[in-house]
Amino acid sequence: EDVVLNLNRIFPPSFDEIKRAILRAQEVALHLNVGEIHDILIPEYYRAYLELEKEGNLKIKVLGFVLDEFRDFEEPEGKFVKFGGWKIFLDGSIGARTAALEKFSYTDGGKGMLLHEDEELEELFKLARERGKVLMIHAIGDRAIEQVLRVGKGRVCGDRIEHFELARDEQIERAIEEGFILSMQPNFIGNWSHGGGLYEKNLGRDYRINNRIGLIYRKGGKILFGSDMMPFSPPYGIDSVVRAPFPEQRLSYREAYKIYTSSSFFSKNNQPS
CATH class of the missing domain: 3.20.20.140 (Metal-dependent hydrolases)
Structure with a gap:
């Protein structure tokens, strides 16, 4: 997971691209009857989940863990989006x-x-x-x-x-x-x-x-x-x-x-x- 997240720093997607990708992944999850995921994130991805919830487009629950380098991470939570803690490799x-x-x-x-x-x-x-x-x-x-x-x-x-x-x-x-x-x-x-x-x-x-x-x-x-x-x-x-x-x-x-x-x-x- 660490390699994939680092690739996003080399070829950074726009915030809208992140949101569109999440919505496409959500379609797959719902097709498989998955109603909750635990995701490893960088702060921008967490914020994308929160914005999708505010817009009424998030249909699954998300427990997010940010990489350990973001030790000062502190964001609000939503009804569907929660901050679980930190991921370390x-x-x-x-x-x-x-x-x-x-x-x-x-x-x-x-x-x-x-x-x-x-x-x-x-x-x-x-x-x-x-x-x-x-x-x-x-x-x-x-x-x-x-x-x-x-x-x-x-x-x-x-x-x-x-x-x-x-x-x-x-x-x-x-x-x-x-x-x-x-x-x-x-x-x-x-x-x-x-x-x-x-x-x-x-x-x-x-x-x-x-x-x-x-x-x-x-x-x-x-x-x-x-x-x-x-x-x-x-x-x-x-x-x-x-x-x-x-x-x-x-x-x-x-x-x-x-x-x-x-x-x-x-x-x-x-x-x-």
């Missing part, structure tokens, strides 16, 4: 082999990288608590997840770990104990988790431990489903997790449907007041 992706690994390795021996020091994340936790907001923390590899768990210990109040793709057993237990919301993408299983897919090509034998949604659900973890727009389709996400190749990933149709339809409400109402 602690590592990269498995496809680019930049997700930060500790106990695992890429097939070329690489370990990826962390993007922030502990002190930076500590400062953001403090800001979120002071402002009564939450953090959306991108952490894919087990080293990045370890950083979240280490820095976030005793500080969690509705905060989310985004992706949580390569969590070790003890990290799953600690994340649940601390009360993190685990925002995961079941469509990643359908896209990349089957034999010969992206995960196996990049991680080798370790690829089987990715996206263990079923295990986390059965242990009582707080799970929120998203898509990262790959693709934007709850039906595909449900099919992916129901037909997942490994038992620790798999959910029943009823379980997957429940997460998609109830956990967004729970994530909003788990924010500090």
Whole structure:
């Protein structure tokens, strides 16, 4: 998401173009019976959502998270548009082999990288608590997840770990104990988790431990489903997790449907007041 948002600074769209793009995306969401989205934004995009609501053109609810560089961000909220908090990227992706690994390795021996020091994340936790907001923390590899768990210990109040793709057993237990919301993408299983897919090509034998949604659900973890727009389709996400190749990933149709339809409400109402 960070790359896409930075491209907008190189080729900046006009404010009207942003609004038109949102309305086109809204059509897709409504076609899929999606009535609420959680979006990662720069301030101008948040303001576009607010203006569309004032004009009577916004038909879906929006919980917006701005990038962590905008720490002074403070905007009014609407009936449909709310400010959730800040998004921070602690590592990269498995496809680019930049997700930060500790106990695992890429097939070329690489370990990826962390993007922030502990002190930076500590400062953001403090800001979120002071402002009564939450953090959306991108952490894919087990080293990045370890950083979240280490820095976030005793500080969690509705905060989310985004992706949580390569969590070790003890990290799953600690994340649940601390009360993190685990925002995961079941469509990643359908896209990349089957034999010969992206995960196996990049991680080798370790690829089987990715996206263990079923295990986390059965242990009582707080799970929120998203898509990262790959693709934007709850039906595909449900099919992916129901037909997942490994038992620790798999959910029943009823379980997957429940997460998609109830956990967004729970994530909003788990924010500090």
